[in-house]
Amino acid sequence: VSPSTTAFADAIHLEPQLDGTYAGLVDGGWTIGGKPNGGYLLAMLASAALEEVPHDHVLAASAHFLHSPDPGPISLTTEVLRVGRSASQVRARLSQDGKPCIEALLMIGTLDAADEPHWAGGAPAPSGVGPEECLRLPSTGPTGVHVAIMDQVDLRLDPESLGFASGRPAGRGELRGWLQLPGADFDPVSLLYAVDAFPPATFDVELSGWVPTMELTAYIRALPAPGPVRILHKAQLIEADRVDEVSFVWDSRGRLVAQATQLAGIRLGR
């Protein structure tokens, strides 16, 4: 971790409070145009949920984004919905100044490093060039927005996905590339950030302003191996000022470790 970056674990650090809630701080470095990344915030909610139940890893997280918090203090509350033998469920809420910002449901269980895929025939295969042939995104985006988070993480896009940067999107709605955290490897919690880390996949169709996440559901499928993760972020349908995007995250062994779907707001063609 260089002096200018905040480790992910520090950026999501929570302090348990005497009343059973958790206090956290939205880090100004983990923002896009001054607003925190949604997956980064979801990782905070998962951290709080993990404190509440006997299992070790987040397996599924579904979040509805109500209001974007600003950098600064936040509060998290949790409610254990069920404690099971192999998995438990927790509801969690992130609020700022008493205003609910994110409501999430989380399934917590335990992943075993020895597990192997039984059948992976329906998932896309990892594709694209290696990280050394990708280009790192700068913190000044093509829309002029300051993307502070790009000074934290090493996010590299495949040259074939970079048409948007020169005003020539490929029109496929697909961004491929790699992601690495500052000075740390991924774990199930930080994979919740990975699924939402890429620029809007719609940039490969048409540039726009902020594409705010309304709903984000992520599944963590395996413990990631050390090293950067490969990501495919893909838009499916843009209609009525909303777009759905799917993400696939593979670890350095090529194993699918996380998947996600999100519904986001978008303004185009007006």
Added chain:
Amino acid sequence: VSPSTTAFADAIHLEPQLDGTYAGLVDGGWTIGGKPNGGYLLAMLASAALEEVPHDHVLAASAHFLHSPDPGPISLTTEVLRVGRSASQVRARLSQDGKPCIEALLMIGTLDAADEPHWAGGAPAPSGVGPEECLRLPSTGPTGVHVAIMDQVDLRLDPESLGFASGRPAGRGELRGWLQLPGADFDPVSLLYAVDAFPPATFDVELSGWVPTMELTAYIRALPAPGPVRILHKAQLIEADRVDEVSFVWDSRGRLVAQATQLAGIRLGR
């Protein structure tokens, strides 16, 4: 609606109670092996949420399944999280005998029949044969389980997806076909059932017992035209006794009207 079927609207009917909760009845006809379909239950949660806010249609629903209720009385509670100009968010819980069964987060907004896709280049195109060339699934499934719900709905699979019925799954993890409700057209609420209506897509890989939904997230993208809907239900990765499945639902005009992803439990190869 024939004498032997219960209309979907009746099967999800709720009675508002004086204490602000809703009372409902899980219909024994809408079950698989005696357990209600998860999408059918999610439609009940959406119905309750719709009563609470000024908007007309469910746009997104994320549900975690804690405990499967039996046919019989259930209770629904709601909490409005946010009321916005174009969309509102509601949390809803379905309980039976005081035990929480499903916890869901719902985004409610308004769909306009005049909306058209702006870009649909990342979504699969509808494919497969028409309903008249598909075969209707009977209420006795290939695993011997009584699938009562197949006497309610008209669910037809493409002959290419029916290998599992004769012990010869194609191995693609894909089921294609059509769905129609008894005596009614689809609306956004009943599309929440449509995304979860098909048999497990894993049947096209390997037959198994019950594949219980753990998490289900659905996006309703457009108001469906009258008539049956075309469905693609697809498994992606089976690992550690869990599988993720995606669903795409097209209306009779060929418009993508709903999408969903789910994480489910599965026992194979042991």
